[in-house]
Amino acid sequence: MTNRVFMLPLWIRLWHWSNALAIIVLAVTGVSLHFSNPELPLVEFSLAARIHNVAGVCLAGLYVVFVVGNIVTGNWWQYVPKPPGIIGRCLTQMQYYGSGIFKGEKEPFPPTPEVNFNALQAVTYWSIMYLVLPVVIATGLIFLYPQFAPDRLFGLDGLLPIAMLHYLGAAVIVLFAVSHIYLGTMGPKVSSLFKMMITGWYEH
Amino acid sequence: MPTEPHQPLICVKGIAIMCIEMFYLKRETSIIRQSEFRGNHVFANFKNKLCSALALLVMLTATAFADDPPPTPEDLTKIKTANAECLSCHSEAGLKKLPKEGLDVKKLRNYLVDLDTYTGSDHGQMACSKCHGDGYDKHPHAAKAKEGLSECQDCHARKAMRIERQFDKSVHAENLSDSFTCATCHDAHVMTLASKLRDPHKIVAQDNKICLDCHDSDLAFAKIAPEKKKRPPIDEIHSWLPNTRLHWQAVRCIECHTPTEDKLSLSHEIQNKDKAEKKCATCHSANTSLNARLYRHLAKEEQNKYGFLNSVILSNSYVVGATRNPSIDWIVIGLFVATVLGVIGHGLVRIITTRMRRSKNHD
Numbered sequence: 001m002t003n004r005v006f007m008l009p010l011w012i013r014l015w016h017w018s019n020a021l022a023i024i025v026l027a028v029t030g031v032s033l034h035f036s037n038p039e040l041p042l043v044e045f046s047l048a049a050r051i052h053n054v055a056g057v058c059l060a061g062l063y064v065v066f067v068v069g070n071i072v073t074g075n076w077w078q079y080v081p082k083p084p085g086i087i088g089r090c091l092t093q094m095q096y097y098g099s100g101i102f103k104g105e106k107e108p109f110p111p112t113p114e115v116n117f118n119a120l121q122a123v124t125y126w127s128i129m130y131l132v133l134p135v136v137i138a139t140g141l142i143f144l145y146p147q148f149a150p151d152r153l154f155g156l157d158g159l160l161p162i163a164m165l166h167y168l169g170a171a172v173i174v175l176f177a178v179s180h181i182y183l184g185t186m187g188p189k190v191s192s193l194f195k196m197m198i199t200g201w202y203e204h
Numbered sequence: 205m206p207t208e209p210h211q212p213l214i215c216v217k218g219i220a221i222m223c224i225e226m227f228y229l230k231r232e233t234s235i236i237r238q239s240e241f242r243g244n245h246v247f248a249n250f251k252n253k254l255c256s257a258l259a260l261l262v263m264l265t266a267t268a269f270a271d272d273p274p275p276t277p278e279d280l281t282k283i284k285t286a287n288a289e290c291l292s293c294h295s296e297a298g299l300k301k302l303p304k305e306g307l308d309v310k311k312l313r314n315y316l317v318d319l320d321t322y323t324g325s326d327h328g329q330m331a332c333s334k335c336h337g338d339g340y341d342k343h344p345h346a347a348k349a350k351e352g353l354s355e356c357q358d359c360h361a362r363k364a365m366r367i368e369r370q371f372d373k374s375v376h377a378e379n380l381s382d383s384f385t386c387a388t389c390h391d392a393h394v395m396t397l398a399s400k401l402r403d404p405h406k407i408v409a410q411d412n413k414i415c416l417d418c419h420d421s422d423l424a425f426a427k428i429a430p431e432k433k434k435r436p437p438i439d440e441i442h443s444w445l446p447n448t449r450l451h452w453q454a455v456r457c458i459e460c461h462t463p464t465e466d467k468l469s470l471s472h473e474i475q476n477k478d479k480a481e482k483k484c485a486t487c488h489s490a491n492t493s494l495n496a497r498l499y500r501h502l503a504k505e506e507q508n509k510y511g512f513l514n515s516v517i518l519s520n521s522y523v524v525g526a527t528r529n530p531s532i533d534w535i536v537i538g539l540f541v542a543t544v545l546g547v548i549g550h551g552l553v554r555i556i557t558t559r560m561r562r563s564k565n566h567d
Binding site for chain 1: 527
């Protein structure tokens with residue numbers, strides 16, 4: 001008999017999937033723009049630029065939803081890495097991913113309605129959502145209005161640092177997304193966490 | 205008025221120009237001949253080579269005469285004094301203190317020259333009378349003197365011939381063939397060659413002003429456009445181009461509105477929207493055409509600064525897709541591949557160990 005526990009309210013699930021869609025669209029068009037090659041276009045440049053702009057503004061809007069929603073519901077607390085013993089808990093989690101899981105061990109910190117994330121998740125999600133993503137969104141908005149970028153810097157165009165932060169931040173998010181999707185298979189069953197992300201119920 | 209210091213040279217120059225014209229005609233006919241008599245190509249080749257050698261000889265001599273030596277400091281003082289006489293009426297300052305009464309100030313206002321701009325321009329070391337010929341020798345000159353104005357090709361014969369062939373195919377020739385001259389776009393008192401300006405921002409400002417002066421002003425457009433031709437709203441027809449006005453501060457209209465074939469300089473075949481470049485990736489890619497266009501004069505200075513491709517452009521503009529750093533790109537691609545392989549590997553080990561455990565449990 002499986003136990004069910006309700007974990008994720010509708011707004012978080014809606015936000016999560018719209019955010020995911022926006023990031024996938026932005027990643028594909030972003031790659032098309034950065035590695036633009038007339039002989040080998042992934043998405044044609046002007047189309048990619050238009051889609052990237054629209055999706056980027058959507059992502060910025062979704063970020064506002066995320067921040068406001070978190071403040072209103074108190075959900076922000078979930079993301080805060082809680083210090084006493086955090087390094088130890090992170091190491092335990094890594095050990096589980098690195099060897100325990102192959103031996104069929106139980107997950108050391110399974111999610112509960114009070115504590116959704118294990119320590120490693122909290123640290124990663126917090127860094128992505130409150131450090132990297134804001135940088136990517138802010139630099140993206142400057143890219144939309146390049147007149148706000150510094151004029152010149154170290155003898156080069158002032159848009160260069162903005163562009164580099166945008167590109168590197170986005171690369172970190174893409175790397176995160178790949179591992180994030182894979183770690184989604186680490187529930188009691190391969191599909192459990194994906195199901196939870198859709199229905200809100202955690203089955204274990 | 206200064207005496208014309210190189211008067212005798214003008215005849216030589218005329219002969220030289222004729223020789224050059226003959227060379228070009230000869231070259232064109234020889235191209236036709238070549239295709240006509242392919243079977244007899246050895247003979248044709250020899251004849252062509254002889255023609256080219258002779259023409260080259262003539263041209264070299266001609267060029268030596270055609271380019272005037274730079275003026276000496278004494279010449280310059282003379283030119284300056286002579287030009288000051290012209291500017292005593294034909295400048296903002298002159299207008300306020302006209303040396304003669306009864307001049308038509310309103311009309312004169314259309315023929316003003318800014319001394320600083322003129323001095324900085326390509327023609328800035330020349331006497332006004334060099335182009336504004338005979339009728340202007342006397343000061344104040346007769347109103348009819350305008351008829352004696354020299355044409356650009358009087359000095360720029362070779363260039364003019366090349367440009368004319370390009371211009372004939374342009375949208376300007378199509379719509380305005382007779383009324384359109386070099387001076388319609390190029391104000392000889394203002395223009396500076398891009399190779400001299402060097403700074404892309406200055407080149408862009410100078411060149412786009414020429415286009416926008418007409419194409420962004422109903423009044424100026426109506427002055428030379430054919431009747432009934434309405435000026436297309438410039439922002440509207442370019443609305444597909446993101447950050448339109450910012451693009452126009454960074455690149456020239458002719459970057460897209462001229463064909464790419466001409467290697468010597470940018471073509472004067474200005475094309476309308478049907479033929480103009482619309483593919484962003486032409487500029488926005490590692491092999492950006494900006495190197496052969498706006499940055500052609502700086503292309504040799506490319507130093508791959510900080511390891512960036514096309515870093516010579518980067519000193520003025522960040523061009524998505526063109527100004528990028530291959531080392532950083534490879535690190536990012538490497539990390540991405542490593543992450544994907546990492547999760548695939550982890551997944552495989554999970555599948556294998558789970559199966560092994562299951563079969564063990566069955567035992």
